[in-house]
Amino acid sequence: MPELPEVETLRRQLCEIVLGEEIVDFGIHDARIGVMRGLHGRTISSVLRHGKALVMKLDDNTELLLQLRMTGRLLWQENHHVIPHTRFVISFPHGTLSCIDPRRFATFVFHKNRSPQAIIGDPLKTRWASAFYGISCARRTPVKALLMDQRVIAGIGNIYACEILHAAAINPMRPACNVRLEEIELIEKAGRDILKKAIECRGTSVSDWRDLFGLCGEYQDELKVYKREGLSCMRCGGTICRIRMNGRGTYFCPHCQK
DNA sequence: CCCTATGTTCCCAA
C-alpha cells in the first residue's frame, strides 16, 4: 500500500513521537515478519526513509528497516491494545507502536550495511530527468514499469505512477525508449508536484491506508485517473480506461495521454 | 462456490 508519500507521512509523524525515546519492550506476534533482538533500552536516534522503506536508527547504530509492502501499517497508541493482524509491537514509556498487516507481506530486518540504492534515488531530492533518460532511452519496457522500478527511482508505486503519467499526458504503455527527453522532463515536474502534494495530504486512503494515528489521508480527493475507470477525464473529457500491465491495474486516458 | 481484485517485491525462466 504505502508509496513514497505514505511512508514519508509515517516518517514525519514518527519523528514527532519517538525520536530520542527509549524502547522499554517489544514483541513479535508473527514470526514471519523477521527477527528482533537487543532492542531493550535502546533509543531512537533518527527515522529515515529510503524510497518506500522506513528506517529507524538506534543509538547503537543498528538500523531497523521496515518494508510495509501491500497492506502494512504503523499505528501509535497511548493505551497498549492489541489489534487484529498485529505483526509486532515496540513499546515506549508514553505509548506503543504496532505494525498491522493483514496480508503479512511486510518485512522487518536489521541492517548495518547499506543495501543497494536506487540509481536515481529520491525523486524529490534531485533533478533526475536527464539521468532517467540515460536509462530509459535504452529500454523497451513500458515507461510506467520503469517509473515503478525501485532500482531506478525510489518510491513511486502504482497509484502515483498512474497519476504522474496522466499529469504529464504520457501513455503508460509507451516503450520507455520512445519517450523524448522533454517528455521525461514533464514527468519529472508532474512527479515532484504530485508527490509533494500527496505528502501534504498525508497520503491516499483509497482503501485501507491510515496514518500513524489511524487517520485517513486526503489525496484520494485529488486523484485524476486512479480508480476512475469509465469516468470522464478531468482534462479532456475522454473516457478513462483501465488495462492490466505487468500484473497491475493501470488507469489512463487514451484520448489525451499520448 | 468460483473467480477477480488489491497499495509490493522477490524469484525464475525465456
Next chain:
DNA sequence: CTTGGGAACATAGG
C-alpha cells in the same frame, strides 16, 4: 541483461 509472469498472503466483491 532485459522482460514478464507467478508466488508470497488475506480479504472483499461480483
